Amino acid sequence: MRSVSQTRQERIKQRSLERRERSRQETRQAILEAAIRMFEREGYEGFSLRQVAENIGYTPTTIYLYFKDKDDLLFAVCSQGFTEFTHALQTAYATHSDPLERLQALGWAYFEFGLSHPLHYQMMFMQRAEWITEAPSAKGDAEGSNSYLIQMNAVIEAMKAGVIRMGDPIETTNLIWSGIHGIVSLALSMKGIVPKWEEAETRRLVKGYFQMLIKGLQP
Amino acid sequence: MRSVSQTRQERIKQRSLERRERSRQETRQAILEAAIRMFEREGYEGFSLRQVAENIGYTPTTIYLYFKDKDDLLFAVCSQGFTEFTHALQTAYATHSDPLERLQALGWAYFEFGLSHPLHYQMMFMQRAEWITEAPSAKGDAEGSNSYLIQMNAVIEAMKAGVIRMGDPIETTNLIWSGIHGIVSLALSMKGIVPKWEEAETRRLVKGYFQMLIKGLQP
DNA sequence: TTGACAAAAATAACACTGTAAAGTATATTA
DNA sequence: TAATATACTTTACAGTGTTATTTTTGTCAA
Numbered sequence: 001m002r003s004v005s006q007t008r009q010e011r012i013k014q015r016s017l018e019r020r021e022r023s024r025q026e027t028r029q030a031i032l033e034a035a036i037r038m039f040e041r042e043g044y045e046g047f048s049l050r051q052v053a054e055n056i057g058y059t060p061t062t063i064y065l066y067f068k069d070k071d072d073l074l075f076a077v078c079s080q081g082f083t084e085f086t087h088a089l090q091t092a093y094a095t096h097s098d099p100l101e102r103l104q105a106l107g108w109a110y111f112e113f114g115l116s117h118p119l120h121y122q123m124m125f126m127q128r129a130e131w132i133t134e135a136p137s138a139k140g141d142a143e144g145s146n147s148y149l150i151q152m153n154a155v156i157e158a159m160k161a162g163v164i165r166m167g168d169p170i171e172t173t174n175l176i177w178s179g180i181h182g183i184v185s186l187a188l189s190m191k192g193i194v195p196k197w198e199e200a201e202t203r204r205l206v207k208g209y210f211q212m213l214i215k216g217l218q219p
Numbered sequence: 220m221r222s223v224s225q226t227r228q229e230r231i232k233q234r235s236l237e238r239r240e241r242s243r244q245e246t247r248q249a250i251l252e253a254a255i256r257m258f259e260r261e262g263y264e265g266f267s268l269r270q271v272a273e274n275i276g277y278t279p280t281t282i283y284l285y286f287k288d289k290d291d292l293l294f295a296v297c298s299q300g301f302t303e304f305t306h307a308l309q310t311a312y313a314t315h316s317d318p319l320e321r322l323q324a325l326g327w328a329y330f331e332f333g334l335s336h337p338l339h340y341q342m343m344f345m346q347r348a349e350w351i352t353e354a355p356s357a358k359g360d361a362e363g364s365n366s367y368l369i370q371m372n373a374v375i376e377a378m379k380a381g382v383i384r385m386g387d388p389i390e391t392t393n394l395i396w397s398g399i400h401g402i403v404s405l406a407l408s409m410k411g412i413v414p415k416w417e418e419a420e421t422r423r424l425v426k427g428y429f430q431m432l433i434k435g436l437q438p
Numbered sequence: 439t440t441g442a443c444a445a446a447a448a449t450a451a452c453a454c455t456g457t458a459a460a461g462t463a464t465a466t467t468a
Numbered sequence: 469t470a471a472t473a474t475a476c477t478t479t480a481c482a483g484t485g486t487t488a489t490t491t492t493t494g495t496c497a498a
Contacts, residue, residue, distance in 0.1 A: 129408030182401025189348030216435025
């Protein structure tokens with residue numbers, strides 16, 4: 001019975017490990033959620049490890065047991081943003097079949113995400129845009145790249161359908177992306193300061209951008 | 220002779236005041252120049268009052284005698300950037316007479332400024348874009364607004380010349396500006412990380428953007 | 439030239455920040 | 469129950485911006 005006893009022991013050990021691993025992930029998640037709340041309140045510059053720790057009832061140094069450093073935690077917050085962002089693009093892509101409409105729907109989804117998650121957007125695409133290529137998704141790919149692929153797909157299909165001129169898909173995607181990003185990032189910076197950049201006028205601007213885009217990219 | 224003596228006294232006092240004011244402006248300028256050097260080395264996040272002070276042989280608190288706080292000094296650094304930026308746009312405007320070429324020349328000047336002053340550009344148009352409307356020029360106007368007016372003028376003249384469709388000048392200017400800003404800001408973020416955003420490819424992108432713009436904004 | 443005064447600069451201190459090393463409980467295992 | 473591994477805290481360091489206070493310096497009038 002010795003071998004049986006051993007396997008039972010091993011099973012217990014296994015479960016124990018799993019349980020502790022689970023508990024570990026739970027507190028990690030708790031820290032992350034506190035960090036997200038904190039970030040959405042204070043933004044990139046006001047974000048502080050010590051405040052996150054205090055908020056969740058831990059000592060600042062405890063966070064270092066779950067995240068390498070401040071950047072690592074901030075990166076996790078960023079990743080969560082990318083996941084949500086990719087979802088938004090995915091549904092926009094899925095709910096439209098006409099290539100040109102799809103392209104615009106993606107643009108609007110991008111725009112809406114930016115305006116409804118200003119602090120996240122600023123970190124993801126302005127302060128720490130270099131993370132776009134790193135943020136991992138559930139599938140193991142980079143969420144940032146993932147959302148990019150969605151946009152590029154829409155571009156490629158628009159090309160195939162003959163509604164926009166053929167060309168390097170990456171370059172064309174970057175071109176379209178740049179335009180919307182430019183509008184969104186300036187809107188976030190100027191909102192509440194320059195009247196022409198209030199939400200209503202910015203929406204008009206996006207519309208105008210799409211018009212120009214469609215006409216300008218005709219085959 | 221009492222009144223003459225008094226006036227002489229007053230003149231001396233006047234000169235003395237002027238001299239001290241001049242000296243005051245000199246050290247203020249010295250601090251500002253050290254701050255600019257510091258900023259161009261360390262960037263927005265790494266910029267530190269204490270390092271500026273040490274660099275110039277002052278105690279940190281001395282800076283507060285010449286600038287209200289860190290933001291005030293940073294704003295002065297920013298303003299200097301806007302002055303240079305406006306100059307770049309001005310010469311681009313002046314050296315071209317054809318409306319469409321002028322528009323493109325302005326775009327290229329914008330692009331070149333961004334790529335050759337990445338840290339300044341990021342502060343001016345990304346981190347602290349709200350300062351655009353405040354940065355004062357020698358003429359007493361806002362340099363940021365000044366540079367904006369140059370761009371808008373070029374847009375208006377292109378409309379008058381009939382090379383781009385009529386429309387709200389501000390909206391059209393914002394549209395064009397957004398596009399270039401989008402490209403420049405993403406280029407600065409992605410340079411050295413994503414191959415498609417190296418300088419050569421970004422230049423192609425700007426070219427493509429102008430093509431799309433001209434075609435898309437045709438009357 | 440000296441003494442009063444004002445301006446400029448420095449000290450000291452406070453409340454923060456991120457982070458590393460060392461110590462202490464707490465829980466798990468033999 | 470004793471040994472050990474894990475989770476967490478304490479302490480500490482080197483920074484940061486900023487304020488109030490004190491010292492030094494320079495200017496001016498008697």
